[in-house]
Amino acid sequence: MNKQLELDYSFGYVFDKSKLIVMYPVGSNIINEDEYEMEVEVAFLEDGIEKAFEESDIKEANEIIKPLEMFLMKPSKVIPFVTNIKDASTKEELPKLIEEFDKEYKIKESFIKKGYEVKDVYHVFENVVNYIPKENLDTLNILKIESDKFDMESFIKTTKKNLDEAIDESLIPIKMIKSSLTDRLFIKSDDKDTSAKYIVFATDMSSYSQGILCANKKIIDDLDIDMGDLDISKSIDIGYLVEDVDGILTFKIANFNSHTENNNQVAQIVDYSGIFKTMMIEFVNEFLK
Incomplete structure (x- = not known):
């Protein structure tokens, strides 16, 4: 043999x-x-x-x-x-x-x-x-704005209104706390005093329609677009990770997973966000005072 x-x-x-x-x-x-x-x-x-x-x-x-x-x-x-x-x-x-x-x-x-x-x-x-890599995530800020020069209340109110077909307004915003393991990861928190929040920008519409609904009222039908490092699904959407540090608001782009394997709700900051970066910057800039 x-x-x-x-x-x-x-x-x-x-x-x-x-x-x-x-x-x-x-x-x-x-x-x-x-x-x-x-x-x-x-x-x-x-x-x-x-x-x-x-x-x-x-x-x-x-x-x-x-x-x-x-x-x-x-x-x-x-x-x-x-x-x-x-x-x-x-x-x-x-x-x-x-x-x-x-x-x-x-x-x-x-x-x-x-x-x-x-x-x-x-x-x-x-x-x-x-x-876990050691990183300086300041380079991933898409915007830094003095908090007294930004209308956060109107920003959140408009986001709720424009996404009301797809997302319960009680989920906008979501309070977050930074993971002790990595600065990229934030976990949903019940602490009202936390300085970080997740605010959704784009969500999957597949439960009732086709495409991606965005907070700027745009609907993206082409699911083969350049999304960079971002994902989107019934349990994962795209939004801003906003932190208030000494009166300065920093905006980073993140994926939010509402149902991880260990039943946490987490936001993960991404490097590259494809076509979404420009849209998300323009939307935030609408609320500058």
């Missing part, structure tokens, strides 16, 4: 801010040793995950990784890897073959040279605090 090789595959989720590649195992393939051609396997991976793997496998992996995005932001890319080559019968690892494979498939080595760590997904979940 011909000797067989077992190749283990993983998806590598690249989190640039943390200089981290998170490996999620997606199965194995067994082939006869005399049919194994390293160049063919490398070409298979270079086709990318969409062409090389089943859609169901990709969807499952993405769902598992999703909670990490709350702390590490969205991965910049997902790269397929062969993580191990073994004797299919004895399960003995064959380090020489995987070394040769990595030498030919240079992606992992390239990232390591740039200072990236390659870690197993379960390790990262257990130690996620160690991988």
Whole structure:
């Protein structure tokens, strides 16, 4: 009987801010040793995950990784890897073959040279605090306004009126408190004295119509628009994270998730917001005194 090789595959989720590649195992393939051609396997991976793997496998992996995005932001890319080559019968690892494979498939080595760590997904979940990037989020302010020069009352009142078809006005605004883990994350708070609030700008209309309803009264029908790092769904909308610091209002763009897996309601500040940034700045500027 011909000797067989077992190749283990993983998806590598690249989190640039943390200089981290998170490996999620997606199965194995067994082939006869005399049919194994390293160049063919490398070409298979270079086709990318969409062409090389089943859609169901990709969807499952993405769902598992999703909670990490709350702390590490969205991965910049997902790269397929062969993580191990073994004797299919004895399960003995064959380090020489995987070394040769990595030498030919240079992606992992390239990232390591740039200072990236390659870690197993379960390790990262257990130690996620160690991988949260240290950032200066002041650069993500889309506006800074003296509080006495901004009509917050009218801003909130107009937002409620323009979104009343889609959102209960009692949810505008939502008091928030900054997470102790990362400055990007704010959690819904019952503390009336908190200086941070989330004010929705755009919400999904799929429960009764099509498209995205915005607080400036615009309806976006094209769901293939550039949304940057933002998401939108029945439980996730787009809005402002507003903080009042010593009489200065800072506005950042955030996603608000009304139903996380652990039943929290959280706002996450994003880097890039596509077409929404200009619209959201213009809307705020309407309420300058």
